[in-house]
Amino acid sequence: MSPRRTAAAIAFLYLFLGYIWISFSDRFVFTLAAESAYLTQLQTYKGWAYVTVTALLLYVLAHRALQRERNLSERDGLTLLLNRHMFERELDSELAYAKNKDHNLTVIILNIDGFKQINSHVNLEAGDRFLVQIADIMRDSCHQQALLARFGGDEFAIALPDSRWPDAVVPLIQQIQRRIQHLHVAEAPRLNFSSSAGISLYPRDGSTANSLIDAATLALDEAKNSDRGSYKLFNAELSQIVSSRAQLLLDLKEAVEQKQLTVVYQPQFCVQKNIMTGVEVLVRWHHPKKGMIPPSDFIPLAEESGLICAITDFVMHQAIHELTTHELLYRDIKRVSFNVSAADFNHSESCERFIANLSSLPGDWSVIELELTESAALLNLEGIKNVLDVLRQRGVQVSLDDFGTGYSSLNTLRLLPIQEVKIDQSFVKDIIKNKQDAKLVRTILAMAQALHLRVVAEGVETHAQANYLMSAGCEEFQGYLYARPMSIEHLVTFIRNLKQQRAQP
Template sequence: MNVSGSYNLWLVSLSVFIAVTAAYTSFSFASRITSTSGKVRLLWLGGGAVAMGAGIWSMHFIGMLAYRMSFPVHYDVRITVLSLLMAILVSGFALRMTSLPRIGPASLLVAGTLMGLGIGAMHYTGMMAMKMPMSIRYDPFLVFLSILIAVSASTAALWVVSTLRSDKAIADLPKKFLSALIMGAAISGMHYTGMAAARFPLKMSGTSLQNSSDAWLAVTIGLASFMILAIGLILSLVDSHLATRTAGLVGSLKAANEKLHYLALHDGLTRLPNRTLLEDRVDQAVRHARSGDGTFSVFFLDVDRFKPINDSLGHSTGDKVLQQMASRLSAAVGPEDTVARIGGDEFVIVFPEKKDPGKVHEIARRIRDCVAESMEVDGQSLSVTTSIGISLFPHDGTTFRTLLANADSAMYYAKSKGPGQIQFYSGEMNDSAALRIEMENDLRRGIEKEEFVLYYQPKVSLATGEVESVEALVRWNHPEKGILPPHYFIPRAEETGLIIPLGRWIMDRACREAVIWHQAGFPRLRVAVNLSALQFINQDLVREILTALERSGLSPECLELEITESLLMQDPDAAMRTLSGIREKGVHVAIDDFGTGYSSFSYLKKFPLDRLKIDRSFITDICDNPNDAAIVRTIITLGHNLNLKVIAEGVESQAQLEMLKTMECDAYQGFYNSRPLPPGELAERLKEMRILKTPLPDEDTT
């Protein structure tokens, strides 16, 4: 006769809960083991084995405590501890298998079988620890079934864990929890099948001696196991979170480093290679050419008159022009060629393949024509040209610096011949390039140290002989070369854009010195200042004029600005807006060098102007050349019909002066009256001459 017993459903539920928790925790430990290495991996393997083994063992032990019988049951401590160690060992084996890089079907079956046998051994060893009045007998079929369940459950668990090893799968909580439920149910099924296999034959009778503290013992073991599993799970989740954050930070740092590396080698505006990457490409081309006794070419490109575009239309438009030019240059070359932007509006192209000079020149023409095609920028149609200088390896240099410098020299030589020119390098260009660099550096220093001075030439009324105004003419008081005339430095100042700060200084100084003459007794003396093209298209021109007037205290009607007609005709609509803004402030405007360029009279009559200045080239031969005389007479008539005063410049003789009087010219200036004088000498000269001290007929004195 066998003794029958019953299960405490609360403890059964607790055992199943522990089994599910142990399965869920094992998945988390498996992911940490596979994602770590070295000593950290061994720590996770050891800790995981203890936590998982304790959880499985607790499930079995609580399951045995849940079975209530009518006789006393005690447990052998040594055998119980042995079963616990077996559970830990089996768990360690399982976690070790799941941490392998790859588990094949055969390996999975062998590992599952060994793990199932280990769990079975742990279970039946735990049963051996029970001390009671009779010996336990087992149903062979149920024992076999329990082992089969253990093997099947272990194999399934190993397979599930292997499929959940990726970070994405581990993060799939529903799938992970469902797998834990299945695995926990399988472990519980194995245990309770094994318990069903046990037979307890009756050897003695008596009343129930079941210790009522067994339930408390089960609960205590369950809570302890659950806490171990919970702590292990929390540590695993925290470590996984930290690992994920670390991986994210590492990924972000890697991406940032890659971006920084890219930015360090590429231009931020056009995304083309910059000077650093260009140097590397040229060095590669040098090594390749030397190994094969070859040659290659370097193009240096500069956008012609880019600064006026930048200053008149704004830097945003200028940037878009450069971006479109970069796209055109990239599309015009092959994949093996390098297009780089090395600063401002300067581009360099390296053609590493060997080509004869005729082919190189043909490529340069194609690139020039490609750039010259009209482009749409912010709704405006713009056309730009580029000057191209070319150097060849090894004829023009064998290093990056030499090849680039010589291509740069060739480009400047091409630019000096006009826009859109192409020039191969020759040795004579180095001298002019060195002079340009020296001139630019001297100009910058001269502007900073105010080495410039203003000379003034009077403008005299032909009707009254009175001085109406004086024209400010800049000179450079060079510390080594002495007084230098404008033609020596003005072209370079315009080319480099230094004419903007220089023109600002001229405007400010002329206004200040005019005020000094007013205070000295010449209150109506007007000062005329020439504007360059870059100054005229400068968006801040009107503001700079007003600033100069405010600083000096000069009245606006005592300032006159001289502008060339060719400058007005470049963009008549923009010129109209600028001139209107200037005239609204009361400043006078004159057209300088009139007759030397192409003018549209339909536009000219609309411009808010005050005076026309006849270029000196027409005055020089006015007495001997009837054509020049006819041109001067026509200009004077035209000016008067447009209600403009006409001034002749370059008058050097009494005969010229008398002829201008007969043509009813309004005023003149030139060496016949006075050469340009520094401020001190001009003051003395003005004392000797009749100075206009009343308002001019065309001036508004209100």
């Protein structure tokens, strides 16, 4: 019911009760003391009774309204834990007390790894129920003096007054993490979850609520970057790392704006037919002061900061321009693979972006292949599917990269319009020595063959690996054994040399 209707209903009820009171109370008084000396006194008592009853009614209504307003301003509406504002306020009070009593205090920021899978695989309601379960675990695990909060999304906070590090804190964090690992969503029982935590200590890491929360958040970021499902304690070195990352981000923004990035090409081969089947386009960044920055350093940074879409656009435009200018596309190169991120599909204009990027192609769009990792696909499965369905109608091919490392490979294959899977290099690396990896590769190959999917093995570096993969039925290879990533000029020379080799008797 709207506030206006609620207020009107209360006013109508008050008016109705007042009318009933006045009508029947007067009759009752006259019945008791008609023409009596007590009539005036009874009328006074009746008036006081009316004032008392209405005052009690107003008190109940005002108390409930104020309590609701207070809960809305202090509590998270879903979990009923403190919201961020009240957590900071209560934490400052606890810090003042801790300073007075010379006590210590611990702040923990907790984040759920893989939580977005619920929204993409199930629905928002299931996600809300999961967050309520997290809140219940926190209440059950922490003592009554602890401050518990939800900052928003899947981020929670805990403040533990007078808690010893590590004796009282580490067992608590490990207990919460274990219990979260055992949580399951009924609609998607195969989904697995973990939680990462960042920790800061008073007075070592700060003396205010904001400084301790910031320190714990930095530690949380480091935990998620290094090993999900872990916890990290803030230290001065982390502050230096964060400062370096912030500077690197500024440099990356400038590199994107000034078009200082470059692209390279790594050929893919069908060894049995002795032909090059395509190239994967990779991005490189040569920093003017720091030299070559590995993609493993700046790509995650670009995804976190929202720069990845601009990088994707640059890579696609630049590669198509270079390959077309050197007359390699369609003639010598029949397939060009681009790595795309989940963020490339997060906006309403994502489909238009890809179409604009590919509009300069001089021929059929089937020469283009988009490579998407399983983990990225799971972040926004429905949105990605909608975009890929449109692009697939125009001929664009889709490859599932790092196949076998995700949470639900078969489900991803079933839902997305995929023509190719890439065996992750982590399986290829030890395929000769590790029987489990060998079995997994053979299973992937058998499944791909049954589904009529093309398979490319990544990271092939030795003849032993290549021979094993060929005997298992894999036909296409990519790796240092055959060719390293190279510039467009070197690619032209490489293709010319290949042609000369094939022409020789």
